[in-house]
Amino acid sequence: MLTSFVRSGQKVILRIEDILNKVFSSEQNLLYYHGAMPNFCMWMLFLSGLLLFAYYTPTLEAAYQSVEYITNKLPYGDVIRGIHRYAADAMLLTVILHALRVYFTDRYREYRLIAWYSGVALSVFMLIIGVSGYILVWDERSFIIVTKITDFLGSLPFIGSSLASAFLNGEVISNYTMSMSFFLHTGTSFALLVLLWVHYMRISRPVVNVTWAIGSLISGIILLFAGLFPAISGPEAKFTVEPSYFDIDWFYLWLFPLIDAVGNIGAWLVLIAGITLVTLLPNFVRNHDKEPASVSKDHCVGCRLCSIDCPYEAIYMAPRNDGSKYKEIAVVIDDRCAECGLCVGACNFDAIELPNYKSPQVMDDIRIALQS
Amino acid sequence: MTQTETQSENKLKTKDEVKVAVIACARSVNLEGELSATKLNGVSNCDVIQVPCSGMIQPRMIEAAFNAGADGVIAMGCQIGDCHFREGNKFCRERLLGQRPPMIKKTVPKRRLKGLWMSEVQVEDFKARVEDFKGYVAEQLVEEQKGN
Numbered sequence: 001m002l003t004s005f006v007r008s009g010q011k012v013i014l015r016i017e018d019i020l021n022k023v024f025s026s027e028q029n030l031l032y033y034h035g036a037m038p039n040f041c042m043w044m045l046f047l048s049g050l051l052l053f054a055y056y057t058p059t060l061e062a063a064y065q066s067v068e069y070i071t072n073k074l075p076y077g078d079v080i081r082g083i084h085r086y087a088a089d090a091m092l093l094t095v096i097l098h099a100l101r102v103y104f105t106d107r108y109r110e111y112r113l114i115a116w117y118s119g120v121a122l123s124v125f126m127l128i129i130g131v132s133g134y135i136l137v138w139d140e141r142s143f144i145i146v147t148k149i150t151d152f153l154g155s156l157p158f159i160g161s162s163l164a165s166a167f168l169n170g171e172v173i174s175n176y177t178m179s180m181s182f183f184l185h186t187g188t189s190f191a192l193l194v195l196l197w198v199h200y201m202r203i204s205r206p207v208v209n210v211t212w213a214i215g216s217l218i219s220g221i222i223l224l225f226a227g228l229f230p231a232i233s234g235p236e237a238k239f240t241v242e243p244s245y246f247d248i249d250w251f252y253l254w255l256f257p258l259i260d261a262v263g264n265i266g267a268w269l270v271l272i273a274g275i276t277l278v279t280l281l282p283n284f285v286r287n288h289d290k291e292p293a294s295v296s297k298d299h300c301v302g303c304r305l306c307s308i309d310c311p312y313e314a315i316y317m318a319p320r321n322d323g324s325k326y327k328e329i330a331v332v333i334d335d336r337c338a339e340c341g342l343c344v345g346a347c348n349f350d351a352i353e354l355p356n357y358k359s360p361q362v363m364d365d366i367r368i369a370l371q372s
Numbered sequence: 373m374t375q376t377e378t379q380s381e382n383k384l385k386t387k388d389e390v391k392v393a394v395i396a397c398a399r400s401v402n403l404e405g406e407l408s409a410t411k412l413n414g415v416s417n418c419d420v421i422q423v424p425c426s427g428m429i430q431p432r433m434i435e436a437a438f439n440a441g442a443d444g445v446i447a448m449g450c451q452i453g454d455c456h457f458r459e460g461n462k463f464c465r466e467r468l469l470g471q472r473p474p475m476i477k478k479t480v481p482k483r484r485l486k487g488l489w490m491s492e493v494q495v496e497d498f499k500a501r502v503e504d505f506k507g508y509v510a511e512q513l514v515e516e517q518k519g520n
Contacts, residue, residue: 032453340457341428348474369410
């Protein structure tokens with residue numbers, strides 16, 4: 001059942017892509033840059049965040065005023081703030097698109113496990129960055145978020161109270177809380193880069209850049225939203241007034257309605273179950289028996305073409321000491337091999353073959369077919 | 373002189389008589405139920421040989437098809453930009469265009485060699501393209517004979 005569900009999802013995606021190819025050509029097909037689009041949004045966030053960083057003050061007294069200063073006084077400050085706000089939404093949307101596409105096109109398991117696991121971790125990090133970003137503004141919403149997160153963390157058995165005081169950076173909300181939120185926001189952002197390095201591991205030549213046209217389109221949409229719906233703060237947070245209501249950003253703040261609905265422990269269970277389920281998705285499908293490419297010592301001339309072409313960095317060249325006149329030999333790392341045969345296509349010497357699709361056999365098949 | 377050239381000199385072929393070999397990525401056009409052994413249903417004289425990815429197609433496989441009597445050869449992969457194995461169709465196209473080693477031999481009649489990039493769902497479109505190609509190959513055979 002799962003397989004047929006995935007297959008029909010794939011058909012839908014392929015039909016959409018076919019239409020996009022006809023409209024935009026395959027060079028400018030948005031769906032062919034599903035991984036590069038979140039990356040583009042991330043760099044927009046880094047750049048706009050850097051500009052905000054220059055004027056932001058992470059203290060209880062000054063935070064709200066500094067954000068107001070950026071928004072109202074600084075030339076184009078409101079634009080930069082709007083870009084930072086909507087690029088975050090765009091990043092989440094494109095990440096969801098990316099995840100759905102790799103899931104439905106069956107490109108998330110076996111030799112792609114590292115990318116899937118690191119992708120889940122990246123998404124969790126994005127949630128932390130998003131929520132902590134809403135604290136920095138220090139309006140009434142920020143105040144509610146801080147109190148709710150403190151309760152949420154504190155509700156965990158054994159480690160709860162330590163986590164809560166680590167988040168508050170003390171026992172009460174103070175300037176140190178703001179420092180911690182600022183750290184969670186920017187520090188975790190830089191951790192994204194490390195995780196991205198893991199995400200790209202074992203992928204030769206990952207597509208990390210969008211085209212100029214797609215980049216302009218995404219920037220244009222973000223700018224349009226920043227202009228039409230400017231990012232503004234609510235009333236400043238005051239310890240004397242307990243706010244009871246705030247606007248929910250369904251991209252990053254969905255955790256709070258969830259807590260209201262099922263309680264702190266319930267929300268923890270939902271969160272942990274959700275992350276576990278997504279992480280374990282590759283385990284719900286049985287992997288086929290591995291039959292990696294194999295190299296023939298007698299035929300390999302050490303030309304390197306297969307190791308260059310391998311899209312999963314599964315082939316490396318090793319020095320050769322067996323008396324052969326060639327200096328190097330290709331070596332296949334079995335676990336990384338996707339059994340795609342790209343190395344076979346690159347080899348002119350019958351030196352690397354898939355056990356199930358040996359190239360002399362394919363050529364025989366061609367001859368037999370044409371003579372029948 | 374290759375076998376193909378000998379054939380085209382001997383006898384001109386009509387579109388229906390043109391023999392086409394398609395070396396296809398198993399993940400591109402879904403041919404389940406469309407093949408009787410290797411023959412494509414609904415299209416005359418068209419054999420399909422499937423490989424895991426178009427990136428696996430060696431120039432020598434294309435030569436083998438021409439040498440075995442194909443008048444035209446199609447190398448087919450998924451839509452460019454989409455490849456289950458990331459870069460297979462791109463590499464295949466570059467080989468067809470002579471931009472990536474191993475190169476296709478000069479003796480291969482490149483005008484009768486076609487790259488086709490289609491997705492799983494484009495079965496009917498694929499058949500139409502094969503028919504078009506057969507017509508084109510028939511014209512090319514005439515042209516080639518005039519040239520001789």
